[in-house]
Every structure is written in structure tokens, then in C-alpha cells.
Amino acid sequence: EVQLVESGGVVVQPGGSLRLSCAASGFTFDDYTMHWVRQAPGKGLEWVSLISWDGGSTYYADSVKGRFTISRDNSKNSLYLQMNSLRTEDTALYYCAKDIGRGTSAFDYWGQGTLVTVSS
Amino acid sequence: DIVMTQSPDSLAVSLGERATINCKSSQSVLYSSNNKNYLAWYQQKPGQPPKLLIYWASTRESGVPDRFSGSGSGTDFTLTISSLQAEDVAVYYCQQYYSTPPITFGPGTKVDIK
Numbered sequence: 001e002v003q004l005v006e007s008g009g010v011v012v013q014p015g016g017s018l019r020l021s022c023a024a025s026g027f028t029f030d031d032y033t034m035h036w037v038r039q040a041p042g043k044g045l046e047w048v049s050l051i052s053w054d055g056g057s058t059y060y061a062d063s064v065k066g067r068f069t070i071s072r073d074n075s076k077n078s079l080y081l082q083m084n085s086l087r088t089e090d091t092a093l094y095y096c097a098k099d100i101g102r103g104t105s106a107f108d109y110w111g112q113g114t115l116v117t118v119s120s
Numbered sequence: 121d122i123v124m125t126q127s128p129d130s131l132a133v134s135l136g137e138r139a140t141i142n143c144k145s146s147q148s149v150l151y152s153s154n155n156k157n158y159l160a161w162y163q164q165k166p167g168q169p170p171k172l173l174i175y176w177a178s179t180r181e182s183g184v185p186d187r188f189s190g191s192g193s194g195t196d197f198t199l200t201i202s203s204l205q206a207e208d209v210a211v212y213y214c215q216q217y218y219s220t221p222p223i224t225f226g227p228g229t230k231v232d233i234k
Contacts, residue, residue, distance in 0.1 A: 035223075045162075045170065045213055047223040059221040095169055105217035106160040108181065110169035 002026040002109045004096045009114030016086050020114055022079040022096030027109075030054070030074035033099035035107060036081050038092035048094070049081065050105065064090075086118045122146050122219050124226035126212075132234040139201040141229045143214035148194045151218060158218035161190055161199045164228075165210045173212075174199065201231070209233060 008020040020036070036048040049060045049070040058070050069082040079096055093115050097107035123146040133139040149158045157177035162170040172181045174190035177197055187202045201208055214226040 044228045045164075045215075045225040047221075047225070050221070050223075061222050100172070100175060104158070104160070104175055105220050105223050106172060106175040106215065107162075107170070108172045110171075112169060 002098065004098065004109055004111035006094060006096050006111045006114035009094060009116045011117045011119060012086055013120050014086060014088055014118055016118070018083045018086065018116060020081040020083065020094055020096075020116070022111060024077045024079065024096075024098070027098070029072075029077040032101055033105070034072060034079045035097045035099060035105070036070060036079075037095045037097050037107070037110075038090075039095070039113070040089075040092045043092075046092075050099070051079070083116070086116075088118050090116060091118045092116060121222055122149065122216050122224055124214055124216055124224050126214060126226035126229050128229060129227075130230040130232065132232045133201075133204045134234045135206065136203050137234075139204050139208070139231055141199045141212050141214075141231070143192075143197040143199070143226050145195045145197075145216055145218075147219075149216045149218035150194050157193055157197070158216055159190075159192075159197050160215045160217065161188075162213045162215065163208075163210045164213065170213065204231070204233070206233060 003025045005023045035050045051070045067085045071080045093113040095113045096111040098109040100106045100108040125144045127142045159177040161174040164170040178190045211228045
């Protein structure tokens with residue numbers, strides 16, 4: 001059974017930093033591109049970042065470019081999101097999502113999310 | 121960036137009746153070399169993560185009931201629930217993966233029971 005379990009979400013002050021983690025199991029982790037997608041309270045879905053299977057390619061939404069860094073450790077079946085210079089508008093539930101593969105960037109498995117609150 | 125729009129914002133349908141949700145992209149998401157539309161649909165129930173229903177605009181994900189179907193091509197797409205069930209109450213999102221990054225979602229359509 002595929003499982004994605006996010007952690008690391010907390011309350012942090014504007015300008016602060018945070019590292020989110022996602023532990024993956026139930027599939028061959030290093031076969032798949034992985035993503036972070038966020039959802040502000042009561043709002044829609046916003047794609048944040050992706051990382052290729054080997055970590056060689058990374059992409060970011062303009063809203064987080066230069067502040068967030070995605071990474072992965074295939075030996076630990078883990079995905080990470082380093083978040084710096086946090087802003088109040090980064091407040092959201094952050095989901096780790098598995099790429100379906102097969103040449104798509106659709107997401108066939110999602111974690112339950114970890115809540116990041118940026119507030120003074 | 122490709123902008124996704126959805127209509128209506130919300131709809132209420134009687135149990136057993138058809139629900140239709142529309143999604144429009146600001147530019148075509150049809151890749152001519154493989155004739156595939158890079159469009160997916162998700163269902164999100166309250167307090168849950170999204171669930172993939174449809175990809176390639178019309179391919180149903182494994183385990184998704186056949187009352188859910190996707191259609192359309194180019195810039196105009198439709199998700200149809202042929203016979204609404206109580207468990208289908210949710211917000212539905214379309215998503216394009218033709219031009220990435222960024223991957224973009226529609227704003228969502230809320231489906232309720234009338």
C-alpha cells in the first residue's frame with residue numbers, strides 16, 4: 001500500500017525557516033518524480049515544486065522561487081521542502097504527492113498534509 | 121502560464137441525476153505528437169487530500185466508479201457524474217500538466233445534493 005506521511009509543519013514567524021519532510025513507502029520511490037502541493041485554508045490547490053526521480057531536475061512556482069528548496073534522499077525514501085523567508089501568504093496545508101509517471105505530472109497518491117502557519 | 125477556469129463555481133444536483141462540470145484552459149493542452157490532452161480531474165472531500173479521478177482528459181484512474189467520465193479536447197473539458205451519489209459531495213478540480221512548470225489547477229467546483 002502506498003503511503004506518504006508529511007511532517008514538520010508548525011507555527012513560525014514571518015521571515016523564519018522550516019523544513020518539511022515526507023516519508024514514502026509502498027512503491028519504488030526512486031522511480032518517480034515527486035511534488036509538493038499546498039492549499040491555503042478554505043482555498044484551492046497550488047502546485048509548489050517538483051523534483052525528478054534522481055534529484056537532477058527541480059522546478060518551482062514563481063511564488064516560492066528563491067525561497068524554497070526541494071530535495072530527496074532516495075536511500076531513505078524521503079522528500080523534503082526547505083522553506084526560508086516565510087511570508088504570511090505561505091500559510092497552508094502542504095501535501096506531498098507522487099507523480100503518476102507515464103509521462104504525466106498528474107498525482108495519483110497524496111499524503112494527509114502538514115500545516116504550516118506563518119504568523120507573528 | 122496556462123490559466124484554468126471552471127464553471128459553475130458550485131452546483132446542487134438531486135441524487136441519481138447527472139452532474140456536469142466544465143473546465144477551460146487559456147491555451148490548448150493537446151500535444152499534437154501523441155494526440156493526448158494533458159488534463160486531469162481530482163475530487164476532494166472535506167478534511168481529505170485530493171483524489172485522482174481522471175487523467176489524459178478521459179482515462180479513469182483504477183478503482184474510480186464508472187459513473188465518473190471525462191471528455192473534451194484542446195481547451196474545453198467536462199467531468200460528468202452520470203448518477204450522483206451521496207458520497208460524491210466534494211469539490212472537484214481540473215489540472216493541466218501540458219506546460220510545466222508551472223502545473224496549474226482550476227479554482228474548483230463544489231458539488232452538493234439538492
